[in-house]
Amino acid sequence: MHTRHVGRIALTTLLLWSGLLIGGTGMAQPQRARPILIGALNTSWGATPQVVGLRERLRELGYRENEDFVIGVRFTQGDRTALSAAARQLVQDGVDILLVDHDDAAKAARQATERIPIVSTTLGNPVEQGLIQSFARPGGNLTGVADLHLELGPKRL
Secondary structure (H helix, E strand, O other): OOHHHHHHHHHHHHHHHHOOOOOOOOOOOOOOOOOEEEEEEEOOOOOOHHHHHHHHHHHHOOOOEOOOEEEEEEEOOOOHHHHHHHHHHHHHOOOOEEEEOOHHHHHHHHHHOOOOOEEEEEEOOOOOOOOOOOOOOOOOOEEEEEOOHHHHHHHHO
């Protein structure tokens, strides 16, 4: 699936979870007391395409950074063992939403909170990973996009 398309799906999910959209119209709510705090968690060394795309799309939709939203990113620079501490720090910082871009970050976020919505831009099979109960009834606070191309490939043939 094209990265831009996946990013738009995750962005739509993120916006719906955050309450930034009213009735699906794409119109922003009146000024909030504080901006929506989005905590992005990943193992990269810098800004990922998902975070850059989210920021750009929110601006395109008319949201103002630092007034309507703030994106705080925790990069672990390839250290997967640091994800748990980074996730806990984002929760302690009071984020409204956690944005994750792979299985390990999703697991760390789930361990850090059962209350804050977690939006994934890409996961493997979240059922096999133990991140959700089932696709029909996921339960919990995780939503987003699952990449099941390996599982679905044989069925497509």
